[in-house]
Amino acid sequence: MADLRLVLIQARYALLLSFRDPRAVVFGLAFPVVLLVMFNSIFVSGSSDTVHFAGGTISGEAYFTAGIAAYAIGLSTFTTLVVGLTTQRESGQLKRLRGTPMPPWTFLAAQVLRSVARGLMLVVALFAIGAIAFGVHLSAERLVGLVAYVALGTAVFTTLGMAVTALTPTAEAASAVGPFAVVILSFISGVFIPVDQLPNWLESVGKVFPLYHLADGLQTSLVSGGGTGLVGADVASLALWGLAGLLIAKRHFRWEPQTARA
Amino acid sequence: MERALVLGSRNGAAHVERPAIIVRGLRKSYGATAVLRGIDFEVHSGEVFGFLGPNGAGKTTAIEILEGYRRRTAGEVTVLGIDPGRPTRAWRDRIGLVLQECELDPLLTVAETLALYASFYTSPRSVDATAELVGLGVKRDARVRSLSGGEKRRLDVAVALIGDPELLFMDEPTTGFDPSARRDAWNVIEGLRALGKTLVLTTHYMDEAQHLSDRVAILREGEIVAIGRPAELAPAGTTSTVISFRLPDEVAIDALRGSVSAPLETVGGVVSLRTENAQRVLYELTCWAERERVELIGLQARSPTLEDVFLELTGGNHG
Numbered sequence: 001m002a003d004l005r006l007v008l009i010q011a012r013y014a015l016l017l018s019f020r021d022p023r024a025v026v027f028g029l030a031f032p033v034v035l036l037v038m039f040n041s042i043f044v045s046g047s048s049d050t051v052h053f054a055g056g057t058i059s060g061e062a063y064f065t066a067g068i069a070a071y072a073i074g075l076s077t078f079t080t081l082v083v084g085l086t087t088q089r090e091s092g093q094l095k096r097l098r099g100t101p102m103p104p105w106t107f108l109a110a111q112v113l114r115s116v117a118r119g120l121m122l123v124v125a126l127f128a129i130g131a132i133a134f135g136v137h138l139s140a141e142r143l144v145g146l147v148a149y150v151a152l153g154t155a156v157f158t159t160l161g162m163a164v165t166a167l168t169p170t171a172e173a174a175s176a177v178g179p180f181a182v183v184i185l186s187f188i189s190g191v192f193i194p195v196d197q198l199p200n201w202l203e204s205v206g207k208v209f210p211l212y213h214l215a216d217g218l219q220t221s222l223v224s225g226g227g228t229g230l231v232g233a234d235v236a237s238l239a240l241w242g243l244a245g246l247l248i249a250k251r252h253f254r255w256e257p258q259t260a261r262a
Numbered sequence: 263m264e265r266a267l268v269l270g271s272r273n274g275a276a277h278v279e280r281p282a283i284i285v286r287g288l289r290k291s292y293g294a295t296a297v298l299r300g301i302d303f304e305v306h307s308g309e310v311f312g313f314l315g316p317n318g319a320g321k322t323t324a325i326e327i328l329e330g331y332r333r334r335t336a337g338e339v340t341v342l343g344i345d346p347g348r349p350t351r352a353w354r355d356r357i358g359l360v361l362q363e364c365e366l367d368p369l370l371t372v373a374e375t376l377a378l379y380a381s382f383y384t385s386p387r388s389v390d391a392t393a394e395l396v397g398l399g400v401k402r403d404a405r406v407r408s409l410s411g412g413e414k415r416r417l418d419v420a421v422a423l424i425g426d427p428e429l430l431f432m433d434e435p436t437t438g439f440d441p442s443a444r445r446d447a448w449n450v451i452e453g454l455r456a457l458g459k460t461l462v463l464t465t466h467y468m469d470e471a472q473h474l475s476d477r478v479a480i481l482r483e484g485e486i487v488a489i490g491r492p493a494e495l496a497p498a499g500t501t502s503t504v505i506s507f508r509l510p511d512e513v514a515i516d517a518l519r520g521s522v523s524a525p526l527e528t529v530g531g532v533v534s535l536r537t538e539n540a541q542r543v544l545y546e547l548t549c550w551a552e553r554e555r556v557e558l559i560g561l562q563a564r565s566p567t568l569e570d571v572f573l574e575l576t577g578g579n580h581g
Contacts, residue, residue: 009378010378013370013374013378016374017370020369021369088367091365092363092365093364093365093366093367095361095364096366098331099330099331099354099357099359100354100379100382101351101352101354101355101382101383101384102382256331257363
């Protein structure tokens with residue numbers, strides 16, 4: 001019970017820090033909002049424009065709103081975490097934490113919690129803009145599915161962030177890998193380009209990665225229809241990636257700087 | 263259960279008589295390279311123990327084994343009654359660390375940083391009192407990023423203290439300080455001694471070790487070459503005298519060679535020589551100077567300081 005308190009305290013500080021870090025605010029908050037407005041203004045010519053995908057058919061505005069939300073979750077959890085954790089490791093912050101009686105799992109759990117909280121905030125902000133400016137509508141029934149996707153997606157991207165941190169030696173390398181992975185995947189995951197406009201083989205490549213399934217899940221939750229909108233394939237794929245990330249992080253995560261020291 | 267254990271050990275007499283640290287035959291190798299070649303020492307409760315040695319002598323390796331960061335290759339080590347090779351949470355609760363090259367989050371304030379670390383310990387000190395103790399009381403709401411180097415290092419010390427540890431490790435606590443910041447840090451460390459803490463510190467600065475430590479160990483190439491009280495170490499380790507002076511600019515040191523029976527060394531214009539027979543060497547030196555009508559500027563003869571002992575024992579590789 002006392003350890004849960006430690007998780008909450010650390011999550012609160014981590015959240016506080018992500019609002020003080022200009023890089024995290026610009027890339028994790030401002031950037032997705034600008035993208036959302038631009039995509040919906042440039043690419044969607046009229047309300048008759050719709051996108052067909054596995055989950056059903058929705059307006060272009062709704063499609064991009066959900067896609068950009070997935071992209072924002074990727075940036076603000078995976079990318080922010082990879083860059084943040086490698087920097088904290090390199091500067092010795094993680095090593096110092098490891099030397100305290102704080103149980104390591106509470107630090108990692110706090111990172112997950114921080115990311116989920118940030119992910120929910122982002123999605124609320126983006127969907128609110130979508131609703132007000134672009135007539136995007138979310139049905140009450142599908143709210144459960146949406147929240148489940150956001151929570152699952154952020155948790156998965158957090159564990160993947162830890163896994164990539166574990167496998168990336170320096171903060172310099174991480175600041176290249178972190179954004180690059182999310183941006184490249186966005187092109188083939190139905191974020192920047194609707195999947196019905198992608199060649200089949202490229203869509204198949206996209207389907208391997210979790211961003212596709214998060215975007216697909218969020219988009220499905222905006223399709224009007226009954227049920228929660230949870231898609232088995234998306235949930236299963238996300239869960240598998242999350243598990244893989246967790247296993248790699250558990251096995252390879254290091255608290256000490258990875259550069260050789262005398 | 264853990265809480266009871268910690269409190270019990272704090273209040274109980276179990277750890278008072280036993281040395282805080284016992285090291286026997288400690289070895290550490292990386293592959294074929296031996297970094298520590300079997301060292302033995304004890305640190306008593308309430309003592310300030312200084313670890314000296316040139317870069318690469320194994321100071322940080324030794325201290326990181328004691329801190330529970332590194333595994334040893336061989337030997338027995340006990341820190342507060344526990345094997346640091348298997349660190350426990352209750353054990354970490356009783357220890358404070360000032361590490362080398364270890365930053366704090368630049369975006370948190372001093373008070374936030376201390377409050378965060380305080381939450382990890384079972385009975386932490388007060389945030390404000392601890393900030394006050396290291397002279398950061400007026401900076402409590404300043405971001406870490408805005409602190410000077412000396413202030414950051416003092417915050418490191420405050421973070422190490424926040425859990426109210428019995429034992430503190432400080433790896434080069436004043437490296438990179440200007441002289442006044444160093445004096446401030448010394449005051450803090452002397453304050454800790456007054457609180458009855460056991461302190462293990464490594465340093466490059468001999469005056470620092472001499473000033474702060476009850477006892478010092480000098481490490482060279484993974485072995486302890488001297489151990490004892492700083493004041494005793496100097497005379498006991500050697501009986502020699504240090505004679506030093508400067509020559510006028512127009513006189514080359516070569517002119518002096520052959521006239522005195524001790525090897526000459528120059529550092530930054532100051533000529534110094536070590537001898538077991540000060541009376542004879544001083545006589546030779548002053549005879550030469552009078553004969554050649556040369557002034558020996560700032561001539562002095564003194565007992566070797568800890569620094570001289572250090573340089574002698576570590577083969578002059580100081581730095």
